[in-house]
Amino acid sequence: MLNGMKILIAGGDARYIEVINMLTEHNAQLYLAGFSQLNINKQGVTKVNDLQQHIENMDAIVLPVAGIDDEGKVEAPYSDKPVKINDVLFKKTPDHCRIYSGTAKHQLKEMAKSANRKLTTLFSRDDLAIYNSIPTAEGALKLAIENTNETVHGSTITVLGFGRVGVTVARLFSAVGANVTVAVRKKAAFARLYELGIAAIDMTDLEQHASKTDIFINTIPAPVLTNSIILKMKQSGLIIDLASSPGGTDFNFAKQQGIQALHALGLPGKTAPKTAGRIIATILQDELLSNHTID
Known part of the structure; x- marks a missing residue:
């Protein structure tokens, strides 16, 4: 008390x-x-x-x-x-x-x-960030449903980062039937994704993977979705950037290319x-x- x-x-x-x-x-x-x-x-x-x-x-x-x-x-x-x-x-x-x-x-x-x-x-605090990742991931799923014209089930989703938010996002989208791949750098993350049965790629391979991706979900607060990757995306592709400001996406370039890119801040406060x-x-x-x- x-x-x-x-x-x-x-x-x-x-x-x-x-x-x-x-x-x-x-x-x-x-x-x-x-x-x-x-x-x-x-x-x-x-x-x-x-x-x-x-x-x-x-x-x-x-x-x-x-x-x-x-x-x-x-x-x-x-x-x-x-x-x-x-x-x-x-x-x-x-x-x-x-x-x-x-x-x-x-x-x-x-x-x-x-x-x-x-x-x-x-x-x-790790515990708050992990608890908070649940409404964040659910909010990202809501945005994915609302901003595409196909089901999330069967879609190819690439999650950037496997930290406190990335883990929950990858699990949730996998649970609803999406084909999830997580882009990571650390060997421990590759091992954990293998244990979970979720595909993993190295961050350096993102450009080759971009043309196969329906939705990118970024959790890394650093420039990762750069011009070269955006250029390889499908015209119907969607970017959901969950990283804190300024995010990890070149939003201006995405707009120039006609790619929808959402900087989805504060999702827990909006969705739950x-x-x-x-x-x-x-x-x-x-x-x-x-x-x-x-x-």
Whole structure:
């Protein structure tokens, strides 16, 4: 139980509605910024119009999955006005206050460092990323169904990468009858794919494989679907890029070639926000209990 821990939740999409529900169930005292459009009448929940309200009493600040953008703004789709974060705000918190964000770019890290506040990135935890890969893979399957005119069953799918997301994507598409090949580099990945009965190719062989592929699904946050590979694709081919910004696809070149390329970010929040929210809330609560002294 969080027993009255004071937490500022600054922005967040539909997933954070479930985070709010779960944290209040565990007796946290929540202060919400960026939720003015929602009618939330729960014991232990206070909406704030100004981030400065009660900031000197906060035990933790929770930011959205994407953290902050280059202007310091957080994603706040339920707010009537922008929600902006800066290091001055962090400096007004108690010394023990910790900042939690899904991910953190350089600017957020520097803000936390300037304020001498500890920053925890939830998505750096393997367990969260693995749990989150389930709605991500289901979202990718939904996009594949909606953006092609043939069944996924029997289609040739090439998955780039066999990390926490790639494993789940490969398994799910195989389970629905797709002919899945995974492009990897490490020998251990080749061995695991052999054990799973899923075909594997080396990343260096992607160009030769491109003409056979109906759908590319990329999970690698580096330039992998380059011009030479896109040129070899079928005109009816589809790219679903799941990698964090800027992705691993040359989207402009794909568009020039008439190839549909989707940069599918935030799929869990779009396809299964309640499940994805429970995942975030469970991991967040674990971090809160580990990092804070509860009275």
